[in-house]
Amino acid sequence: MVFFLQQCLIGLTNGALVAMVALGYTMVYGIIRLINFAHGDLIMLGACLALTLVSVLGMAAWTGTATWLGVALLVLLCGLFCGGLNVAVDRLVYRPLRNAPKLAPLVSAIGVSFIFMNLGLFWLGPADRSFPELLPATNLLAGEGLQFTAKDLLVIVVVVPLMIALSVLVKTTRLGKAMRAVSQDPTAAALVGIDVDRVIAATFFVGGFLGGAASVIYGLYINTIGFQMGFQNGLYAFTAAVLGGIGSIPGAVVGGLVIGLVRALSSAYVGERWAGAIVFAILIVILVFRPEGLLGRGTKEKV
């Protein structure tokens, strides 16, 4: 039983990480119907910055509260960095293609992905780099049973507040209402006085910020980063977004958690090397029966 719960905990923390990245895919897709292939690599660059900051600040020597404050600073800086970079890419690459055939921005996104990967190669070098263990691996729970370490706590204290903030932003604020309006009908949104390009830029920023925060957790939790990490992590996150229903914010969260759980449980009970295959097999089965994803809407096109 403890073993099972332990695997679930691992699955949920990994899944929360996947969900943070999936949100970036789903928000951009929701607002301009673009699968932003570069999103995974954006997060890789976030992780590069996090590693650089950790070494420049000498954070490995920090302890206690200083470490936690340092982590908060990393989340903030990497979030701003990835958010800003995402906005810049939208401005320079996707915005000029807004009225072009759909394939043009898609191919450009693949191009941006390669550019980012090369930047990462430059920044990190070709080999994987280890990310310092800033948080102690000691169990925070009493007894010999379930292991719950500072790293697990980290995921919760970063992810939960950010998701709550995102939900408040989208549901209640003027910007959030404008985002939902643009995603439903950009022309009608412009006709009520919404600056559509700004709302799209804000969406890229928010998606990028969440990705930047995820990149910090990734470094601190997985402890290995490399210039190719964007591809695999991006693929899982994109899968999570599709599984939950691409364009749906709660869908990305549910999709991420489901994928994290399935991956952890199949690694534990079936074998590590089957985990990927099982995740995608489940994805295919779900999409056969619910093509719109778990929480997605029907994909009826507007008439």
Add this chain to the structure above:
Amino acid sequence: MPLLEVRDLEAGYGPIRALDRVSLDVEDGELVALIGANGAGKTTLLMAISGVVPPRSGSIRFAGSPLAAAKPHEVMRLGIGHAPEGRRIFPRLTVRENLELGGFMQTDRAKLSRDIDEACGLFPVLGERMDQLGGTLSGGEQQMLAIARALVGHPRLLLLDEPSLGLAPLIVAKVFEVIASLSARGISVLLVEQNARAALKLAHRGYVLETGRITLTGSGAELAADRRVRDAYLGEG
């Protein structure tokens, strides 16, 4: 100087030339009808005024300022409201949220909520549906929502694109009644209609658009009496 002044406007889509040197005025307080067959370019003209379709040449001035290069949100902020063809309300936002977006420029929440109440005063049924999703409204209710949404921002000029399209006769009468009352309150209206009879009856002046060109203009009564208009648009002859 007219409130809206369109001069020699040309616009189109790729090789299609949808507007061919169109000139049209709307004076302050006037209700102007624009009639024409399907595909004549009526929607394109309204979209060009709103900045959605970029003009290729010619000029548009509103309240003295040139609009030709303005983006839609800039145009709307100058005091134009646009209830587009097909209504285009936000289907997955509530009626209240749709109306709040109509007042997107209004950042004073108390003022916004008064503006919404005021717009709903014209269409009491919307007041009963505030928390319902826009997409669940009937066609007539959606049209009312589209007009109310365009009114929340207190436009000086209201662009209405086929507000009676696909509605039951009783609802059509209600919609025209509201348009008349808006006009009576001094809001300038540019009304695009296939229902030429009702539109010309209401309008101070009208224009006939045929394959991108203005072919006739005159007072509402003159146009309604014109042989060519009667033959082509009023189903007589």
